[in-house]
Amino acid sequence: MGNLNNPEEQITDTAMLPETCGSSLFLALPDDVFAIISRSLSLKDICNLSRCCKSLSALVASEKIWLSQCDVVGIVPTRDLVEWREGVVSYKALCRFLVRVKPLIGIWVHQNPELGNVVYVMPGFVSVVGCRIIPQELGPLGIEDGPILWAPVFEIIGDFDGSTTFLLHGREKGCDFLYPGLVESVEQNCNVLLLEVEPREKRNGCKLLPSKSFTHHSTEEISRKVCRSNSGLSRSQQVAGRNEAVVPFSRLAFGDRRTLLETVTGQVRLMVTDSIREPLFPRLREAAENFQKDLILLLQRRSLLLQMYKFGSDHSCTDLNESTAISAGPIQLELSDIRKSLDRSSSTSTSLNGDDGQTHGNNRKSIGGYFRASIKQILRKSSSLNGGRAMSRLNSSSGENRHALLHDFLNSGDTIGLTLHATKMKLSAYRAWPNMHDTQFALYKLPMRVPTEDQEYAGLWGGTFGWPPGRPTEDKPGKALFFLLLSYEETDGKRSLIATKILEGTHYVLHPNGSAMFIVNIDEPSLDPFPWDSDADSHPVSVKHAFMGEGIANGYGFRYPGSKPGSLFVIQNGLLAFIWKESRAVLTLQRLNLQDLLKKGEQVPALPPVANFSYLTKSYSNVFAGFSNTSTCSSSLRAGASLLLLVTRECQVSGCFRDDKSVSPTQRGLSPYVRYKRLLGHSCTSAQVVLILYRCEVEIEGKGKRKEMLCL
Template identity: 45%
Template sequence: MAECWCGSKALLTLPEDVLAMISSLLRACDLCALAQTCRALHCAITSSEKSWLAQCLLLPTSPPPHLLPIWRESFASYLSLLRFLLSLSPLLGLWAHQNPELGNAVLALWGHLPSLLAFRIIPQELPSFGLESGPLLYAPVFEILPNPQGSSSPALFFLHGAGDSVHPGSVSAVHPDSNVLLLEVDAQSQDLSHRFLRLSFGDRRRVLDFVAKRVRIAVPPKLVSAPMLRYRAEDDALLEMRMSWLLDTHKVHNGRIDRRVAESNLGESLNGTKSGSMGISCSSSKHISLQDFLRSGDSIGLSLRGARMNIGAWPNMHGNKFALYKFPTQEADVGREYAGLWGGTFGWPPGRGSEDNPGKALFLLLLSYEEVDGQRLLIATEILERRHYRYAMFTVKIGEPTVEPFPWERDGDSCPVEVMHAYNGHGIANGYGFWYPRSNLGSMFVLQNGIIAFVWRDTEEVLTLERFNFEELLKRGERVPALPHIANFAYLPDAKFH
């Protein structure tokens, strides 16, 4: 590292507040590069808490600013906290697997204490008067905590399971542009040929099930009721007690199983005739033997890995992977005001049931913009769908106003309805249980209260949507029990894979 030059000497004379203000104008990588120019600057910048706090605040995926001082208590410095945030931020957002209507729509978000939490959004019916009259149902899937040993150590992973249990593991790696989240067994192998995904599907399923059952730990009864998300200030003590228990549990039972124990328990029969004897190498096959995988390390354990894969046109999801696939969510911006996640129900008034039909199915839709043949389209795609195949619920031609009137003059509170914008479009209509859906003309109406209503012209059937703040809905939602270990990460239908 070079000796100080005159410019760096001038920077070193600045008060820390001024240095932090300058730091807030730089990217984190530029600040690190500046710290490498000389020893004195390296010491000043790396030790400047205010500079790295400024970098944490600059992150678009950072937790709310008021939480950062609380999170800082679990880290050696704000620099360590920044590394934690950067390493896990690619996991934030909405993920799904096949059959999302059965509970494979998973939302990952920051917790109140330093953690990343993932919850399954339960397919459900809205109460008779919408979400304001009842909580959103959700179930825990996994959570990630910082490693007390430092930011250079793998983060701590806890898979949730049935019966108020957790299955400890680690986060092996997270690609900065992750679009696939994989649940694996890590053999601590440096040889890429022994990757978990090179095992046959049957071996992967069995070894995952074996490890998950062996590392399962029951949550103490006094902590079962602890909210994973903070609801009230009086819950803080219980939240902290729960986090301390998780950290202590991982320290004592880190979720790893000795390789020899795994070998003796799994046995030859797991490979069957497909892989041959566990003593025979399968290097010539696209699969490796379970024995080769186990012997690539001294121990095995559950592992979470965020990867970037070429998955083709979304959602080209593989049924033989324990994986979640990320929804490519567009952010709302000028010119694409309606992009993002919306929730809603069929019928008018919005979200209201009747005496004959007190509850209405909750639909989650992803709204995104596309250019097709020079025409700007707004496409609404279901998330909690009832079909194996993916369809756009409706498509709207932005820039092509409709002359159709909105069918209703008043809403559920007898207030006049004012239409702000209206566009032509078309939406799917039922045909043999949606196996052969057809497309019917319709119109999208943007109402004064921010609600979107798509109305099919021939039937006047209406789908009403409102933009959901899922984080806030989860915070005041109702937690339901988690699914059993592996099924809790990604539901796989009962089918044979080859």
């Protein structure tokens, strides 16, 4: 320290003070220390700091700093971030991806079908995966140990630079496909997820996918025609004209939007081979060996998917060779080809309605022909209405011109492709359930409140009817699984706990989707006793709290259910049980961790692509089940562990397994049909039981033991 009596030393110390306390001292901090400090800074602050000078820019580029920022985002824990780093060029690129997809994490729903349409978006591997939980029954293993059935809806994969890649899942004609597209925008407070089609300007050097209906036209020929049509306009005139003609996808008529989505998905689809079929995310880390195997498979799968996304693939359903998995082809369609397909469908209308009607009759002989004819008819009608009557519509009143013209939409760019929009809309809600649009291909996000001291029961709960919870009976081996979203609401100074139904595993829906299964007054204790003294393990039941409320009941038709008094009991081990006072029915719930349940779950096939994203048809049965025509027993059929127990018992009886000690003599004397009928209950027909026996026989014994079927 300088001499305070010497003015020159004071001036020297003062001149050095800004440099000592400024960037030099900042740069002198170890990376670990600065990484801890950076956790208190926003991403915008860190980016601004990197613009101050070269030294600070180099400091901010440290991997440790961006690892801390990835950890702050909070999608996956730090140890997962270290593993995800292998798929990107830097932690900064990984942070870019995480920040963009974070608003998508959570539960998304739709009103249809009424049994429930729940899509949970969760982390995968340098990706997020949208998984639909299938309405189902639970077996004797319960929620935690019994596998949950789910189907893939979409994936968003992070590229090496942190950019996003959108892949829609779907199944057509018995084959699984991926439908690539773009993530257009993700707003931070988004509550609606939209599947749309969007025209785009063709960039220089960008390769485009010709329509498969016009594969005889070369890309160069199409490009020359497009350029020749615009040669008389300057670039500014072309851009200005297209900006004026930009038409939002949402302004199109519902039929036009559906037609465009079906047309584009039919052209850009990519075959799912065995190498990219699974896994979509790793299993639980507790199984260390399986977890490490999954990481290797996920890394390979991701690399193949990114190659397919950039270069495409084009092979038939029967061609499953690995050599054909990666072939050249992009994800955007030429809009000129879409226009030509509309014109071509109009020109072929004469042949479809020819004099002898033979072609029309042949198309009707098969479902595929009928479908193709219907699509062409839709395209033809849309083209004629939007093209031939464009001038008359322009002169019509504003009330008649509610929808935009398809012709104007197609003139908004050179290419067209799938897009995913995550936007914020002003939506009204009733008891935490949003009011949804009937004609939007959309999913709606449910607000998930973190449990707090004054709202300790908020969040997602699941369970079944009956006590003890999850225990099956001889006549009913499975119980319907319910998902309820518990939220709080305060009116007139009274706090209410509302249990909103978002999933129902019954064979046919009992109550509307989004209805309140029960509503209790948190400030009003219940004096009713709990009817049972012990739980499933014969342990004494300890009731911590009890609240008065009302549970759902039959009312004025399906849409307007009534209510009857009941009580909500808070039991040890975090269980909730609502009991209807009159009927003594009990709904037992436990808090759910959907991510862990899905990692232990069982994947089932998806629906066709557009319906797989958003099912708009009004339905009261299980449209997501593997056996759409046998929905009454599909849950019992596909309920994982429950089915395995039933198959084991049946195989013991039939002699497939030699352990006959557990089978009574009475059961040995029964035919397989009667035995299985008793096991499954009386909801299945004879043909369905035969189908179940056949499938179980194939799963357990493969090609052998077919003689058991002859007894039926």
